[in-house]
Amino acid sequence: MRLDLTDIQQARIETVATASLSVATSGQGFIDITREAARFLERIGARDGALFLFIRHTSASLVVQENADPDVRTDLVTALDRLAPSDAGWVHDTEGPDDMPAHIKSMLIGVSLHIPVTDGKMALGTWQGIYVAEHRARPHHREVVLQFLGHVEA
Amino acid sequence: MRLDLTDIQQARIETVATASLSVATSGQGFIDITREAARFLERIGARDGALFLFIRHTSASLVVQENADPDVRTDLVTALDRLAPSDAGWVHDTEGPDDMPAHIKSMLIGVSLHIPVTDGKMALGTWQGIYVAEHRARPHHREVVLQFLGHVEA
Amino acid sequence: MRLDLTDIQQARIETVATASLSVATSGQGFIDITREAARFLERIGARDGALFLFIRHTSASLVVQENADPDVRTDLVTALDRLAPSDAGWVHDTEGPDDMPAHIKSMLIGVSLHIPVTDGKMALGTWQGIYVAEHRARPHHREVVLQFLGHVEA
Numbered sequence A, B, C: 001m002r003l004d005l006t007d008i009q010q011a012r013i014e015t016v017a018t019a020s021l022s023v024a025t026s027g028q029g030f031i032d033i034t035r036e037a038a039r040f041l042e043r044i045g046a047r048d049g050a051l052f053l054f055i056r057h058t059s060a061s062l063v064v065q066e067n068a069d070p071d072v073r074t075d076l077v078t079a080l081d082r083l084a085p086s087d088a089g090w091v092h093d094t095e096g097p098d099d100m101p102a103h104i105k106s107m108l109i110g111v112s113l114h115i116p117v118t119d120g121k122m123a124l125g126t127w128q129g130i131y132v133a134e135h136r137a138r139p140h141h142r143e144v145v146l147q148f149l150g151h152v153e154a
Helices: A034-044 A070-083 A099-109 B034-044 B070-083 B099-109 C034-044 C070-083 C099-109
Strands: A002-012 A015-024 A029-032 A046-055 A060-066 A112-118 A128-134 A141-152 B002-012 B015-024 B029-032 B046-055 B060-066 B112-118 B128-134 B141-152 C002-012 C015-024 C029-032 C046-055 C060-066 C112-118 C128-134 C141-152
Touching: A002 A046, A002 A141, A002 C034, A015 A034, A015 B046, A015 B141, A029 A070, A034 A046, A034 A128, A034 A141, A034 B002, A046 A060, A046 B112, A046 C015, A046 C141, A060 A070, A060 A099, A060 A112, A060 C099, A070 A099, A070 A128, A070 C099, A099 B060, A099 B070, A099 B099, A099 C099, A112 B112, A112 C046, A112 C112, A128 A141, A141 B046, A141 C015, B002 B046, B002 B141, B015 B034, B015 C046, B015 C141, B029 B070, B034 B046, B034 B128, B034 B141, B034 C002, B046 B060, B046 C112, B060 B070, B060 B099, B060 B112, B070 B099, B099 C060, B099 C070, B099 C099, B112 C112, B128 B141, B141 C046, C002 C046, C002 C141, C015 C034, C029 C070, C034 C046, C034 C128, C034 C141, C046 C060, C060 C070, C060 C099, C060 C112, C070 C099, C070 C128, C128 C141
Parallel strands: none
Antiparallel strands: A002 C015, A015 A141, A015 B002, A029 A128, A046 A112, A046 A141, A060 A128, B015 B141, B015 C002, B029 B128, B046 B112, B046 B141, B060 B128, C015 C141, C029 C128, C046 C112, C046 C141, C060 C128
């Protein structure tokens, strides 16, 4: 193991910018919102700080995952179905067999995350994209709150 | 899939406020701390920014989940016990059979999250509550650090 | 259940400091980066705020876990291998049998987290350490972005 700390930079922060992103999903799967997050940062003139994302639901999630091979997202859906199967004797089934598995998946993946921003750009890795993970079988309208805390252009 | 970015707002940020929340749990299960988080924001006069929560333990978690039907929390506990069973030949068992499963659950759910705050209110969805997830079988004292980064009333 | 909110403190925030941490891993397992995170806070003169960590990969994670008994980390690796087995018929296997399981583990644990900072010290619990979780079988170079948002010494 080797560790190396480099490129320390400081900037002034004075702004919080908040926006709402509506996402219409088409059933279980991953929706790429990276471009919309970048558009938000452009619109507000973001420079240095961090982007915080929060999804206002308990049967969908936010996740950073591979954006190259779509097979990865197919396998992620399979993996989630194995970890939270629909025919597993759940007590809560008022909204159908995909309801409780959706809550479990939301708990495992989470509803909030952040991305560092430097010089107005998200510091995502080469293969990283930001996704809304829809866990319900049917299409839903999902709302994501985007916030930038940092320094913006005058 | 449709995406729609709306309601961009900006505010000044100048304050970090920090507090400690003690939670006495009564064994495995979920404890709602949404009201205490709201009380913290009220006390400091929070307006726009984000609330950050962190739990100082490795056998408990923080999670945003459904606050309507208590059956959901029952099923979430069941799901976690299936994903991290107690009789699975763990090497680490110095504190009893629920110890290592508690660490696994803490790793899967996580110990930190954030909630956006606008006009002094958390932007939680209709059915979202903030919970401490206790993974140990016996009651424990848990400590959550609450922080608001943003703009507060003078 | 009892809840108790104490020790509310406020400080001014005006700075975002960003740095990059390179971590050379030696295959599947956990690498402690707590000391490097503390060193970053010292170097920038951090006082009150929060430390945000982000890993720029989709087959590794960031996690806060027990730093006392190394058996815990051994069991965590075992648990992850059971939740995301390598011989499970994944479609995506271009990079070998440990590739898709690594993406699943990254999704479950996550790539971003934060730690509160007060008086220049991280508010970690007694047994908490910050770890890079390497999910690939072979050694990799991993990059973690560290950010402090808060008040720094003049």
